[in-house]
Amino acid sequence: MSVESALKLLGVSDGASFDEILRAKNSIVATCKDDQETIAQVEAAYDMLLMRSLTQRRAGKVVSSNIRYADVKPVSGPGIGPVPQWMQTTIKNTPVSVETPSTGELGLQAGVYGALMVLTYVNGTSMPSVAPYAGADVPGLILATSFGASLYFMTKKNVKLGKATIITIGGLVAGAVVGSAVENWLQVDIVPFLSLHSPAAVVSEFILFSQFLISLYLR
Known part of the structure; x- marks a missing residue:
């Protein structure tokens, strides 16, 4: 034929x-x-x-662009999909690099985040075990402070505010995921670990540590 x-x-x-x-x-x-x-x-x-x-x-010959193949995924048009177009553009145009911090930066940020982690630990050990979430607003306030500190330290290194916000949110999410996984394994509300019996405090500690790392090494 x-x-x-x-x-x-x-x-x-x-x-x-x-x-x-x-x-x-x-x-x-x-x-x-x-x-x-x-x-x-x-x-x-x-x-x-x-x-x-x-x-x-x-063979590299031009064929109709309407022909679909199994190995070619369709490309969504502008503004289509779960991620807004402005965010896609921002992420695409904000490459992240890793740099070695100076001794002064390391000392300052370690002091700030170390203090926040100590406050979180004290708060987590002082909460009554019968109401492990009673003081969850305190870790929330500490996390808000760490978020602001991360933005401050990154913009101080001449990182644009939009890029610093995206990186900081990424660190927060990463810390929350790891912290939640560890807390689900430890279950400190049932069996306290190092006197910690607040799940919120355990997750907060990991978020603070991730915020410390990303604000210190990324730009």
């Missing part, structure tokens, strides 16, 4: 897209359910056109 015969049999043009060829094949097959010979010819024509397009693609 020639290409011309296949096009004529399916009733499509030479530049037909994959969807058009598929619809034509399905339409003919649906109307010729009892004619196995015709169905076989239609299937052969469909396979020929599909293989021709694939061969052209492999």
